[in-house]
Each structure stands twice: as C-alpha cells, then as structure tokens.
Amino acid sequence: MRILHIDSNHDLMIEQLQAAGHINEEDYTSSKEEIEAKIEQYEGVVIRSRFKIDKQFLDAATNLKFIARVGAGLESIDIPYAESKGIALIAAPEGNRNAVGEHALGMLLMLFNKLKQADAEVRAGQWNREKNRGLELEGKTVGLIGYGNMGNAFSKKLKGFDCEVLCYDIRPNLGNENATQVSLEELQQRADVLSLHTPWTPLTDKMVDTEFINGFKKPFWLINTARGKSVVTEALTNALKSGKILGAGLDVLEYEKLSFENLFTDTEQMPEPLQYLIQAENVVLTPHIAGWTVESKIKLAQTIVDKILALAIK
Numbered sequence: 001m002r003i004l005h006i007d008s009n010h011d012l013m014i015e016q017l018q019a020a021g022h023i024n025e026e027d028y029t030s031s032k033e034e035i036e037a038k039i040e041q042y043e044g045v046v047i048r049s050r051f052k053i054d055k056q057f058l059d060a061a062t063n064l065k066f067i068a069r070v071g072a073g074l075e076s077i078d079i080p081y082a083e084s085k086g087i088a089l090i091a092a093p094e095g096n097r098n099a100v101g102e103h104a105l106g107m108l109l110m111l112f113n114k115l116k117q118a119d120a121e122v123r124a125g126q127w128n129r130e131k132n133r134g135l136e137l138e139g140k141t142v143g144l145i146g147y148g149n150m151g152n153a154f155s156k157k158l159k160g161f162d163c164e165v166l167c168y169d170i171r172p173n174l175g176n177e178n179a180t181q182v183s184l185e186e187l188q189q190r191a192d193v194l195s196l197h198t199p200w201t202p203l204t205d206k207m208v209d210t211e212f213i214n215g216f217k218k219p220f221w222l223i224n225t226a227r228g229k230s231v232v233t234e235a236l237t238n239a240l241k242s243g244k245i246l247g248a249g250l251d252v253l254e255y256e257k258l259s260f261e262n263l264f265t266d267t268e269q270m271p272e273p274l275q276y277l278i279q280a281e282n283v284v285l286t287p288h289i290a291g292w293t294v295e296s297k298i299k300l301a302q303t304i305v306d307k308i309l310a311l312a313i314k
Ligand SMILES: O=C(O)[C@H](O)COP(=O)(O)O
Pocket: 048, 049, 070, 071, 072, 073, 074, 096, 288, 291
C-alpha cells in the first residue's frame, strides 16, 4: 500500500512498514488543503492530531483504506463518516496507557506529598515542615471515571498503595481485581480523589461542572490526564477557592494547543481561571505529556505497525 504519514513518529514505524513492502511518504508540514489535494494517491494515512480528518478530507481520500491514529483519542476523526466509506480505523491506546497511568500516579503523589511547594520553599531558603505535612494514599478512595485502557493502567499502579479504587463507566461489567465498578452516585459519595480517563465526546464535554462537583459528598482531589474540555475550568477554580476541590493535577487544559502560548504573550487575554491555576500552590500543571514518554513513543509506533500489518487489505 501507499501510506502517507502526516505526523512524525518513532523511526521504527517507517522502517518496519517499508520492510513489509509498503511505500511510505512523510509530509509533516503541508497544510490540510495541500494534503487533501494529494490524498487520493494513498491507501493509508498515519496521523497523530495535526488536523481534523473531517468529511472534506474523507471525500478527497477516494482510495483510502485505513486511518491509523498514533494515540488514543479519536475526537479529531469523523468516525461515522469514515466507517460509512468502509475505511478501517486503527488507534493505539495500548501504546501510551502505561505512561498515562504512571503520570496520573505521579501527579497524585506530588499533590499528596506537597512536593511542588516543598521543593520551591527549600530552594527559597524556607524549612517549612508543618505547612508541608503530607497525606497518604493508604486508606483513601480513588474514583476513576472511564475504565478503558488508561483507567485500567492507573488502577493497576494504585493496587500497591492499599487504597480502594472505584470506577464508573457507561459500559457495564468492567470492574476487575484492581477496581470495583460502581454507579456515578456511589463514586461521588465515596471518593477522596477523582481521576478522569474518558475520551472527549458530547457526553464528556464540560462533564465536570459546578453541579457535578457539588454532587461529591466530601472535598476531593482532581486528576485530569484525559481531555481539558471535559472540565469547566471556572467551575474548577471556584471549587479550589471554596475548598470543595482540595487540589488538582492537570495534564490537559481547555486552553491548550495553538492558542496556549499566545495567552502568555498577551496576559490581558489570559482567562481569569487560567491566571488562578498558574499561581495556585495546590495545582500541578503539565503540557499534555502524560502519554508522551520515551517508551510510549516506541510502543505507540509498534502497536500501529502491528495493527496495519494485521489488516486484511492487499
Ligand atoms: O490521545 C492520546 O493518545 C493522547 O492524548 C496524546 O494525544 P496527541 O497525539 O494529540 O498528543
């Protein structure tokens, strides 16, 4: 097959696809329109998330047999339209789930042990022990919303910490030895920590709003390594101010992607909730790197290669 790669990935991908007899072309810089102008020449396209694979793109891709998304989230692809054209869809959540699980755990330990502020204070010459007294995960209840690849990976990490892990998912019967599946209401009643592991869909868009937060019985900690747009940032900052949310670890923000750096060059444009988050001691922020490790780059590429080679397309 002729395969167009529009985002760069680990070198092993092209090496192995070439070795299997496929013709690969890399184009990481052309615009969406430029790619659309030539996409009819290809049977396969490999993407991360550089642009949307929408109806216009799919209509231009008259010979496309598969779309390979080197990652987990599929929100940039018009899946029903691709499926209506008989185009196979491949993704690789198996490639970055462990990285996301470790990152979520890292954020939680960082918040519970006040690592961010304690480190900053020591560097500033302050030896504040009482202010930085930590919390233990042992005996706490961690609630996961979304129990697919990422939620599973995180629950596996939590197993060794003697905490209780609950999961809520719209799909039934997903609980296992690492997490007990419960209703959303039960999770909100019992959780000390909420961690999101849901894709971004109409169901999860703005899911964590004020009403949702107030549905929690106890003040809780929030970890979001899923999608920024699933949390209403203003509702989050209001809850941080009131103490209903005790702290947050956010790898994703509703303001991320292209516009994010501009918000810092013109700080008057910076939304008030973001201004609050960047100065809050009890908030840890990372730039959507939870699934972005040295190892996951290799695992993502290998997963995609294996799935392409397993396709029954000649
Ligand atoms: O969905 C994923 O796999 C991660 O969120 C990474 O997404 P990205 O490929 O858009 O960086």
